[in-house]
Amino acid sequence: MTSPQMNAQVMTDMEVRAHADHHASLRLWLRLLSCTTRMEDTIRQRLREQFGITLPRFDLMAQLEREPQGLSMSELSRRMMVTGGNVTSIVDQLEKEQLVQRQTQIADRRSFTVRLTDAGRTAFAAMAQAHEGWVVALLSPLNESEQAQLHHLLGTLKSRNPTPTQEKT
Amino acid sequence: MTSPQMNAQVMTDMEVRAHADHHASLRLWLRLLSCTTRMEDTIRQRLREQFGITLPRFDLMAQLEREPQGLSMSELSRRMMVTGGNVTSIVDQLEKEQLVQRQTQIADRRSFTVRLTDAGRTAFAAMAQAHEGWVVALLSPLNESEQAQLHHLLGTLKSRNPTPTQEKT
């Protein structure tokens, strides 16, 4: 490829090939986007209809469910990759419905620990179970081996791209 | 598996297996979502910074670019899967910037044909070229064969799931 014999014809072929590859990448991206958006819209709609909850609220509860000892507002902000004011608003709503609670810190009185309440944990368990069922059903066109392949390919994609944290900061 | 010898122990194993699979599906979904969201956020941000355009506006222009003869408002609404009022608002903005134009129909005076202007076509060409470059770069962790595999797997996923049209209507 890099030999001195490389000539104008080869360059042209390479360019044609590059264009074809670019279009293939673009088609792949559009397919990736449409598959994901379609699943996400379905899940979002069902969460709203069946549980009266939005995806960000569900995500916040999911974060808390993984951390029984609770998380600070700023840590929630970091993990959900949204700014602080938005976390305040989501926690306000969930607290009003008694699904989460703010606990004052002894060590640092500026900060709160946010936790799921018992009611919140119970409610989340039901939602998470339904959510998992939807995901399993939506991915069921792929068998176990195909899902593993897809997981692997996406892992390659993810690990070699900059993280959102790096980009956002 | 369905023989009379199937006993409690087998059931338990199956259940354990099912749970493991479910968790694998959930992990796959989270990875699919985060890969896609990360790419989409990057693209959205660059479109805004470099071209002062939002993704829906870019998408609308992309629809028009594919149909030189133009599209009606309702056809744009259908293709973009958003309700009519939103299309009105996006077309209003693009028309104000003279990137698209509404043409009255002779046959049906209720309806418009929306087209790219020459300026719109020129502007879109520059944006589309940059966009394609970003997509190629973002997908570059996967080689050609891996991209083809991913495209194929997502095709399977897409073709055997209900279409958004069915779900939205």
Added chain:
DNA sequence: TATTGTTATACTCTATAACTATA
């Protein structure tokens, strides 16, 4: 009556910036 498109309204999510209380 039905359809095309517009307008008005409301809601969610998001970011930015000014602010308060505490460290």
Added chain:
DNA sequence: TATAGTTATAGAGTATAACAATA
């Protein structure tokens, strides 16, 4: 001064519903 969190505001995107003009 710096940090944790709140408040206020603004903007994008979305849906719904009432409306006008035309078919």
